[in-house]
Amino acid sequence: MSFNIGLSGIRAASSDLNITGNNIANVGTVGFKGSRAEFADVYAASVLGSGSNAQGSGVLLGDVAQLFTQGNIDFTQNSLDLAINGNGFFVTSNEGALSYTRAGFFGTDREGFITNNFGERLQGYGINQVTGQVNQGVQTDLRVDTRSANPQATTQIESTLNLNSTSVRPQPWQQAYDTYIDTNAVDPANPTPAEIAAAKGAAQGTFDPTNSATYNSSTSVNIYDSQGNQHVLTKYFVKTDANEWNMFALIDGRQVNLDGTLDGGGNLVGSNLLPTDPAFAPEPIPLTFNSVGELVGGSNTDLDFWEPLDSAGQPTGAESPAGFSLDLTGSTQYASSFGVTALSQDGFTTGELAGLEIDDTGLLVARYTNGQTKVQGQVVLATFANQQGLNPQGKTAWTQSAASGEPVVGAPTSGTLGSIQSGALEQSNVDLSEQLINMIVAQRNYQANAKTIQTQDTVTQTIINLR
Incomplete structure (x- = not known):
C-alpha cells in the first residue's frame, strides 16, 4: 500500500511542478491568470464506509484553480x-x-x-x-x-459682446445727419421725430465696410454652408443715438438680404452686393439697450436668405441653411471698451479621421481633423x-x-x-518569487514521496530475504 501512497504523492508533486512551471512560463503573457494545485487526501472505504482508525491511501489532485486576481x-x-x-x-x-x-x-x-x-x-x-x-x-x-465626417451648415451663431457706451457717432454719419436736418427740417434747432428718423435713414447710407471711420466696432466669425465651405460673417456696429446702435451683417464682405424680397427673375433683391456696387445698401439691424446697459431689442436676427458664393463670387451649389439665426442675447452696453465675451456657432467643414479614443465606459470615439468627435x-x-x-x-x-x-x-x-x-x-498576475518558492516545495515533496517508495522497497526486500 505504501507504494501506491508514495506513487500518488509523486503524481501530485509532478502535477504541482507542471502547474508552477506553466505559471512561470506565462509570467510575461498579457492577460494571463495564474493557477494553483489544490490537493485532497484519499481514504479507502467499503460499501459500509471506513472505520474510525482508517489509514490514508495517498493524495489526489482535487482541482486546478484559476486565480482571477487583478494584474498590473x-x-x-x-x-x-x-x-x-x-x-x-x-x-x-x-x-x-x-x-x-x-x-x-x-x-x-x-x-x-x-x-x-x-x-x-x-x-x-x-x-x-x-x-x-x-x-x-x-x-x-x-x-x-474611416470615412470622412459629413459637414454641417451653420444654423445658429451665439455671440455675447459689449458695446462701449461712451462711443460717439462716427463722423461721416454725424455729418450726413446734420446736413439732412439743416437742409430739410422746418426748424433745424428743434426737428420733429419724423425729421429725425429721416435724417437717421439718410445717415445710415454712409456705412462703408472698407472705411473704418464709418463704424465704431466690428467682429467676425467663420461659418459654413451645406457643403462645408467656409465663409466669414462680419458684424459692424454704428452708434446712432443714446442706447441705440445699428448692426450691419455682411458675409464674405457682401450684403445679406434680410427680408427675402425677390425680383422678377426669382433672385434675392440686393443679395451678395459688394461695397463697390452702386446699389450696395445693407439693411441695418437696430439694437436697443435700456438705461442699465442691457440689450432689450434686436437680440435675435434671422439670416435665412443668404446665398453661398465662392471666392470668385459664383454660386457654390450649396444651400443656405433654413433657420440661420444670429443671437446676441446677454450682450451689454457698458462704459468699457468693445469686446466679445462669448462666441459659438454650430457649423463645421468636412473632416478626416485623425484618431480613436476609448473612454472608461467603453465608448469608441473618433476624432476628426475638423475638431469634431463621433x-x-x-x-x-x-x-x-x-x-x-x-x-x-x-x-x-x-x-x-x-x-x-x-x-x-x-x-x-x-x-x-x-x-x-x-x-x-x-499584465500577468503571476508572482514570480512565489512561484519559484512553490517549485522548490514541489521538488521537496517529490523527493520525499520517492523516499517513501524507496523505504517500502527496503522493507519488502527484507521480508523477501527471510529464510
Whole structure:
C-alpha cells in the first residue's frame, strides 16, 4: 500500500511542478491568470464506509484553480490596447463562436473591424444610424468607420459682446445727419421725430465696410454652408443715438438680404452686393439697450436668405441653411471698451479621421481633423457567476461552461463590471518569487514521496530475504 501512497504523492508533486512551471512560463503573457494545485487526501472505504482508525491511501489532485486576481496595468502608445480595471472579460467572436479574454491586444483588420492577434472580432454595441445613439443591448462586431465626417451648415451663431457706451457717432454719419436736418427740417434747432428718423435713414447710407471711420466696432466669425465651405460673417456696429446702435451683417464682405424680397427673375433683391456696387445698401439691424446697459431689442436676427458664393463670387451649389439665426442675447452696453465675451456657432467643414479614443465606459470615439468627435460604438464586458467554472482554451481565452453559468454582458462600469483603460495592457498576475518558492516545495515533496517508495522497497526486500 505504501507504494501506491508514495506513487500518488509523486503524481501530485509532478502535477504541482507542471502547474508552477506553466505559471512561470506565462509570467510575461498579457492577460494571463495564474493557477494553483489544490490537493485532497484519499481514504479507502467499503460499501459500509471506513472505520474510525482508517489509514490514508495517498493524495489526489482535487482541482486546478484559476486565480482571477487583478494584474498590473502597463501603459502603451496604442489607443486600441485595452486593459480592464476590475471585474469582467472582453468578448471576442470567431465567426460566431464566442470566447472571453483579459488580453487587450487589439487593432483593426483591412475591413476596419477591431480584432485581436488571432483575428477574433471584439464585441460591443453598435450605433443607431438614425439617432446616432448607442444601441444598448444589441451586440455586434465593433468596426471603425474611416470615412470622412459629413459637414454641417451653420444654423445658429451665439455671440455675447459689449458695446462701449461712451462711443460717439462716427463722423461721416454725424455729418450726413446734420446736413439732412439743416437742409430739410422746418426748424433745424428743434426737428420733429419724423425729421429725425429721416435724417437717421439718410445717415445710415454712409456705412462703408472698407472705411473704418464709418463704424465704431466690428467682429467676425467663420461659418459654413451645406457643403462645408467656409465663409466669414462680419458684424459692424454704428452708434446712432443714446442706447441705440445699428448692426450691419455682411458675409464674405457682401450684403445679406434680410427680408427675402425677390425680383422678377426669382433672385434675392440686393443679395451678395459688394461695397463697390452702386446699389450696395445693407439693411441695418437696430439694437436697443435700456438705461442699465442691457440689450432689450434686436437680440435675435434671422439670416435665412443668404446665398453661398465662392471666392470668385459664383454660386457654390450649396444651400443656405433654413433657420440661420444670429443671437446676441446677454450682450451689454457698458462704459468699457468693445469686446466679445462669448462666441459659438454650430457649423463645421468636412473632416478626416485623425484618431480613436476609448473612454472608461467603453465608448469608441473618433476624432476628426475638423475638431469634431463621433461615437462609433461601445465595447462590452462579460462576467460570470462562477469564473472558476470557465473552460480555458489557450491563447489567454476562456469559454462558457455549464459550471460557469450564463455570461452577464453590459457596458463597462455598469453593475459589477470594471472600467476600461485605453492605451494600456493588463499584465500577468503571476508572482514570480512565489512561484519559484512553490517549485522548490514541489521538488521537496517529490523527493520525499520517492523516499517513501524507496523505504517500502527496503522493507519488502527484507521480508523477501527471510529464510
